[in-house]
Ligand SMILES: Nc1ncnc2c1ncn2[C@@H]1O[C@H](COP(=O)(O)OP(=O)(O)OP(=O)(O)O)[C@@H](O)[C@H]1O
């Protein structure tokens with residue numbers, strides 16, 4: 001135990017650096033993926049058919065592909081086209097595309113479950129399509145979406161570990177590097193596991209607090 | 218109460234001319250003609266499926282229609298002519314025209330994520346471009362007029378059906394529409410809540426609002442209307458002052474219809 005504490009203390013900068021990478025990758029993927037997801041969801045429900053078809057194809061392909069494959073594809077495929085993405089950028093791209101597809105499906109479901117009377121009442125007031133969407137439909141959709149969205153956030157943090165395969169120095173890769181030096185395999189994997197647990201627990205608690213704040217009274 | 222045919226302006230506020238509407242192959246409105254003058258209260262009665270709701274929805278551009286025209290204050294709504302072709306207006310123009318008519322629905326359709334005041338304020342803010350404080354003041358004034366001053370910050374789910382419907386009325390009227398459409402606004406209410414909503418509408422009618430309403434409440438139609446219209450199978454079958462229509466109905470289907478309703 002003392003060994004672990006000493007080793008962990010010595011490696012604190014490396015671990016902290018990895019943790020920060022993990023957090024920024026996840027945060028970027030969640031923010032960008034959510035924005036993308038809103039667009040995809042709206043396209044799925046209200047898009048003219050070519051747009052709807054494109055959004056449907058995108059969502060199905062992304063959701064049907066293992067995230068690891070997406071990560072590898074985002075890293076190696078642009079290079080084939082002569083476009084060089086840094087591992088970090090490629091990883092965030094892959095996670096964003098994955099996240100966008102999932103959130104898009106969530107938004108589609110949430111929009112679809114809002115009664116038609118809401119749209120009609122909003123139109124009757126004189127709102128344009130985008131006004132109806134921005135002020136009546138999305139606020140309601142996002143509320144009912146909050147619990148699965150929090151879930152998706154947690155999934156993104158977990159999925160960020162896959163970026164270790166393309167050499168992004170996130171928490172898991174950094175931990176593996178440390179283990180490579182001191183061979184304290186079990187101890188450091190437990191430590192890193194606990195760190196992921198703390199992050200995801202924090203996300204869930206923040207989500208619950210948010211839910212309480214925006215719940216329909 | 219109000220008597221019809223007093224100082225009729227030359228042009229009706231709402232003129233429906235030969236309105237035809239089909240859902241797929243089924244023609245629902247078969248050439249409806251109907252005028253509503255400024256300050257007039259017109260009630261539409263008729264059996265289920267005769268097209269009353271569809272007519273109101275066409276006027277408020279929630280449905281497309283295939284023939285005839287609807288003129289609001291002289292302006293054709295929903296469509297424009299171009300090189301002899303009839304084209305549906307763009308979203309922005311439809312929205313502008315819809316803002317000139319208010320609509321109150323059978324099922325209230327309040328926005329559940331907004332308070333009572335928020336429901337009234339949304340159109341004021343986002344359509345009329347009012348500032349927050351001004352919109353709030355207008356909303357409070359209208360909520361007070363429908364007797365809900367104390368409920369401004371309640372969520373719709375915290376209000377009774379009758380209160381929700383009165384918020385919906387305030388939401389429609391706060392926009393100062395030229396015309397208000399009301400579609401069976403008491404049908405979804407428990408009987409003991411009907412009175413408060415009808416009293417609200419009656420008060421608005423007394424203050425000069427122009428109303429086109431669909432109702433199954435015959436006594437209310439008789440009390441509040443200048444004109445009653447009987448629709449049958451997608452057409453206006455009979456129209457006239459409530460005294461004539463209820464007291465001396467001529468159309469055989471109207472006679473039958475009135476016999477079927479208990480409280481006229
Ligand atoms: N969206 C729709 N698609 C297909 N048919 C429709 C649609 N809406 C209404 N109809 C049909 O149009 C006819 C007229 O309906 P409408 O709702 O206008 O009648 P109504 O006079 O308002 O009846 P009620 O008194 O029951 O409210 C009905 O036969 C109905 O089935």
Ligand SMILES: [Mg+2]
Pocket residue numbers: 269270271400401
């Ligand atoms: Mg109806």
